[in-house]
Amino acid sequence: MNLKIIIPLPDKLKDALDDIANDLYDDFKGKYATKEQFWINLRDVNNVDGFTLKQIKSALHTIASKSDPFTLYCNELSLENPRKKSSLLYSLRGLTNKLYSLYHNIENTLYTRQIQRDGKIELPNIEIAQKVLYKQLPFVRSPQIPIQVGAIQLIEKKQTLTKLSYETLDEFPFFGGQLLVTKINGDSIVCENSFGKVITLDRIEMPNDLKEKDVIIKTGTQYTVDKNETRVRAIQEQINAERHSNINNT
Numbered sequence: 001m002n003l004k005i006i007i008p009l010p011d012k013l014k015d016a017l018d019d020i021a022n023d024l025y026d027d028f029k030g031k032y033a034t035k036e037q038f039w040i041n042l043r044d045v046n047n048v049d050g051f052t053l054k055q056i057k058s059a060l061h062t063i064a065s066k067s068d069p070f071t072l073y074c075n076e077l078s079l080e081n082p083r084k085k086s087s088l089l090y091s092l093r094g095l096t097n098k099l100y101s102l103y104h105n106i107e108n109t110l111y112t113r114q115i116q117r118d119g120k121i122e123l124p125n126i127e128i129a130q131k132v133l134y135k136q137l138p139f140v141r142s143p144q145i146p147i148q149v150g151a152i153q154l155i156e157k158k159q160t161l162t163k164l165s166y167e168t169l170d171e172f173p174f175f176g177g178q179l180l181v182t183k184i185n186g187d188s189i190v191c192e193n194s195f196g197k198v199i200t201l202d203r204i205e206m207p208n209d210l211k212e213k214d215v216i217i218k219t220g221t222q223y224t225v226d227k228n229e230t231r232v233r234a235i236q237e238q239i240n241a242e243r244h245s246n247i248n249n250t
Helices: 011-025 049-065 097-110 231-249
Strands: 001-008 039-045 070-080 084-096 125-134 147-149 151-159 164-173 180-185 188-192 198-202 216-218 224-228
Touching: 011 097, 011 125, 039 097, 049 097, 049 151, 049 164, 049 231, 070 097, 070 125, 097 198, 151 198, 164 231, 180 231, 198 231, 224 231
Parallel strands: 180 216
Antiparallel strands: 001 039, 001 151, 070 084, 070 147, 084 125, 151 164, 180 188, 188 198, 216 224
16 A cells, blocks of 8 residues: 655645635646645655554554644745656745744654655645746735644555545544543543544553643543643542542542
8 A cells, every 4th residue: 555644734725725726726837746746745665564553554554643733824835846746845834943843753663663655855834736837926816724733643645546545544633732631531631732622531541751841631510730741640649539539439
C-alpha cells in the first residue's frame, strides 16, 4: 500500500482554496487537486506491508504523545520549480517552528525504524496543482482561516483504472502539554487536547516518565491542575480520589 502522513485542513479553508483554484485554472492550466486532496503533506511512504504499517503507526503514536497542538495559516501562493514541472502551492506561516519540529521528528523516528523516504525532502506546504505552465502569478489574497493542528492523519492512496482516492487509516491526536481528562473508567482515560481532539489512553500502557507542562483533570464537577508532574501520577491520584469518593457514597 502507498501511504501519506498529513495534517488535515478545515472544510472552510478547503472551500476557499477550491474557489482560488477555480479562478486560476483558465490562466494556469495544470493538474489540479480536488478539494478532498487539500492537506499539508508531511511524508510519503510507498510499498508498505503489514509489518511496516504497524511500525509507522507506533512511531506516529509516540510522536503525538510528545507534540503540542498549534495553529498555522496560509502564507504566499507561488509557483515552484519553474524550469521543470511547476507546482502551485501555498507556503505556511504561524507557529512554523512547531510544524518543522513535527516534520523532522517524523523523519527521524521513521529513519530509526529503517523506513525510507520516497522522493526528495521538501518543506511542508499545501499543494494546489502540479504540472502548471510557468508564468507570472497575479496577486492572490491568502485565506485567513486558521489551521488548528491538533492531530496528524495516516491515509492510504488507492488507484484504480478510473479513479484516484484516499482513505483515512488512522488519526493521531496530540496529547503533549495541556490535557483535559473528561472521563475515567477503570484504567481507560478519555481526554481532549486544547483543540478538542479526543484521545483515549490506557493508564497501564502510559510511560511513567511522560512529563507534561500541566494536566487538567475534570470529571463531574471536579477540577484539578497538576504542574511538573507525570501524567500517569496525576491521573492515578484522580482515580484514587474517585474510588475513595465512591466508597464513601455507598
